Amino acid sequence: xxxxxxxxxxxxxxxxxxxxxxxxxxxxxxxxxxxxxxxxxxxxxxxxxxxxxxxxxxxxxxxxxxxxxxxxxxxxxxxxxxxxxxxxxxxxxxxxxxxxxxxxxxxxxxxxxxxxxxxxxxxxxxxxxxxxxxxxxxxxxxxxxxxxxxxxxxxxxxxxxxxxxxxxxxxxxxxxxxxxxxxxxxxxxxxxxxxxxxxxxxxxxxxxxxxxxxxxxxxxxxxxxxxxxxxxxxxxxxxxxxxxxxxxxxxxxxxxxxxxxxxxxxxxxxxxxxxxxxxxxxxxxxxxxxxxxxxxxxxxxxxxxxxxxxxxxxxxxxxxxxxxxxxxxxxxxxxxxxxxxxxxxxxxxxxxxxxxxxxxxxxxxxxxxxxxxxxxxxxxxxxx
Amino acid sequence: xxxxxxxxxxxxxxxxxxxxxxxxxxxxxxxxxxxxxxxxxxxxxxxxxxxxxxxxxxxxxxxxxxxxxxxxxxxxxxxxxxxxxxxxxxxxxxxxxxxxxxxxxxxxxxxxxxxxxxxxxxxxxxxxxxxxxxxxxxxxxxxxxxxxxxxxxxxxxxxxxxxxxxxxxxxxxxxxxxxxxxxxxxxxxxxxxxxxxxxxxxxxxxxxxxxxxxxxxxxxxxxxxxxxxxxxxxxxxxxxxxxxxxxxxxxxxxxxxxxxxxxxxxxxxxxxxxxxxxxxxxxxxxxxxxxxxxx
Numbered sequence: 001x002x003x004x005x006x007x008x009x010x011x012x013x014x015x016x017x018x019x020x021x022x023x024x025x026x027x028x029x030x031x032x033x034x035x036x037x038x039x040x041x042x043x044x045x046x047x048x049x050x051x052x053x054x055x056x057x058x059x060x061x062x063x064x065x066x067x068x069x070x071x072x073x074x075x076x077x078x079x080x081x082x083x084x085x086x087x088x089x090x091x092x093x094x095x096x097x098x099x100x101x102x103x104x105x106x107x108x109x110x111x112x113x114x115x116x117x118x119x120x121x122x123x124x125x126x127x128x129x130x131x132x133x134x135x136x137x138x139x140x141x142x143x144x145x146x147x148x149x150x151x152x153x154x155x156x157x158x159x160x161x162x163x164x165x166x167x168x169x170x171x172x173x174x175x176x177x178x179x180x181x182x183x184x185x186x187x188x189x190x191x192x193x194x195x196x197x198x199x200x201x202x203x204x205x206x207x208x209x210x211x212x213x214x215x216x217x218x219x220x221x222x223x224x225x226x227x228x229x230x231x232x233x234x235x236x237x238x239x240x241x242x243x244x245x246x247x248x249x250x251x252x253x254x255x256x257x258x259x260x261x262x263x264x265x266x267x268x269x270x271x272x273x274x275x276x277x278x279x280x281x282x283x284x285x286x287x288x289x290x291x292x293x294x295x296x297x298x299x300x301x302x303x304x305x306x307x308x309x310x311x312x313x314x315x316x317x318x319x320x321x322x323x324x325x326x327x328x329x330x331x332x333x334x335x336x337x338x339x340x341x342x343x344x345x346x347x348x349x350x351x352x353x354x355x356x357x358x359x360x361x362x363x364x365x366x367x368x369x370x371x372x373x374x375x376x377x378x379x380x381x382x383x384x
Numbered sequence: 385x386x387x388x389x390x391x392x393x394x395x396x397x398x399x400x401x402x403x404x405x406x407x408x409x410x411x412x413x414x415x416x417x418x419x420x421x422x423x424x425x426x427x428x429x430x431x432x433x434x435x436x437x438x439x440x441x442x443x444x445x446x447x448x449x450x451x452x453x454x455x456x457x458x459x460x461x462x463x464x465x466x467x468x469x470x471x472x473x474x475x476x477x478x479x480x481x482x483x484x485x486x487x488x489x490x491x492x493x494x495x496x497x498x499x500x501x502x503x504x505x506x507x508x509x510x511x512x513x514x515x516x517x518x519x520x521x522x523x524x525x526x527x528x529x530x531x532x533x534x535x536x537x538x539x540x541x542x543x544x545x546x547x548x549x550x551x552x553x554x555x556x557x558x559x560x561x562x563x564x565x566x567x568x569x570x571x572x573x574x575x576x577x578x579x580x581x582x583x584x585x586x587x588x589x590x591x592x593x594x595x596x597x598x599x600x601x602x603x604x605x606x607x608x609x610x611x612x613x614x615x616x617x618x619x620x621x622x623x624x625x626x627x628x629x630x631x632x633x634x635x636x637x638x639x640x641x642x643x644x645x646x647x648x649x650x651x652x653x654x655x656x657x658x659x660x661x662x663x664x665x666x667x668x669x670x671x672x673x674x675x676x677x678x679x
Contacts, residue, residue, distance in 0.1 A: 087575070094575075096575070097572070100570065102573060102577070104594035105590075114580035161580065
């Protein structure tokens, strides 16, 4: 929301955060890659930084890892100030985007590399590497070459290589980006289970909102070098604080217009095309303000008879079906509202009730205004 | 199953291939195989009377029995190995700078700087060194002027001078395979090693050198062969003291007109370079085919 957004509300209350950044800034010339940003990550939690490419999330991660130093501000890891501490002396390890496994070494040497650098005795390394490979379900893979592993196995070796050093913090730089869709879905679950099993604090950066929502205890949505909002996945999804978050996290129908009526926290938004939408105000909204309203596709209800919606007490609209977007459980329908021709996306219910819906058919839709959100002009401008 | 059209096209394709390969095959046969067969025969015969020859190992026996010859032989090998090693040590930071540190314009600038000396012929470049290093040359005069030496020193005709010339001549042939080897090294491997607790030296030893090994070996082979077979640089910079084996070959062929002896020396040099390259590959655990793809 603003630069002062600090602190994911910590689950464990007063426990010392594993990672604390205060007013961290990094410029490249006039470009603010990371702009006066503060955050706290609670011990043992899975924290994601979600943002579009170029939002500064990689710069932030590299500052935490120690590959970049902030222009101003401080980073503390496990209560220790990290300014001027090089990456090889930080209690932090990183899983790289393309994993960066050492192709000149076998799996065992990859996992044992960090221990060997610390001067751990050979037998001890062998034992701990064996244990670690067992914990990531790759028992006995020590002698395999890196190029003999599948994508998912490489992923696990990369994580094992870092976790064997028992870091305070594990940083993950979009490690699932290079995998195909099916494997990515599988690795998401595996990653979450690994984090739960090890209890290490994970800081994960991604541009994929589904990864962030599925994996994380807390997510920070980042844009233009700042955090727009920090919260649980549910908070981000149901209570977005800025139009950017509403538009970036999950699918959303966006209706821009003016607040033609304000009644308590309920606003009536009238778009330029004449669609009139009721929505709940996030922050202060004055009558006549330019506003943006957001309605999630799954919030709206579809009906063939308008009476169904009227009986349920929902404000409703009439529309024609413009196209059907079949995608199994994620199927949706694109409608054109009858008066304003505003495009509107609605998720199809899984009951099969609308399985025979045809393009051009006249339908009705309505939604609970409490579950639609609308933002004030200043916030709308800031994200523009 | 080949179709009708591909079947009729196949002889043409084969003919085209043969035609395209013909220059290379002719070159290989005419300039490499035939002369070597001829030299091989020459080296295995001895003159017993004018225009009368018989098969004999006399040429090779002369080599073993005459200390000057095998002394020069061993000296050439050792100096070449030393020159190769110095070239490697000097070229590595240069290649690292060009491959990993320089960006954009600077990168091409540095590369061109490595290349520019090669626009001038080797003779002229070597003469340049002579101008710099001879007793009345630039460097000895400068030392006198600075008061570092009471009288001009003759800097030519030392082993060190030969090494300087050889390293200078060979530098580019080491830098290029090293650059291509280092450029293919993913920076995140270095970062990952650093992140896992590695330091500069251990990363060089465990990550960079193993990755660049084929390039290093390729550069070493090329430089070693060029150095071993170099005639001009040792002769000009080393003068009478140079004792380079190629000079012995030259003397046998041109001065002494003893082609039999010269041919035998040629084969000995070929054997020497083959043996040392083989030993180098064995020691570094590299495969010849793999290495040659890099150079």
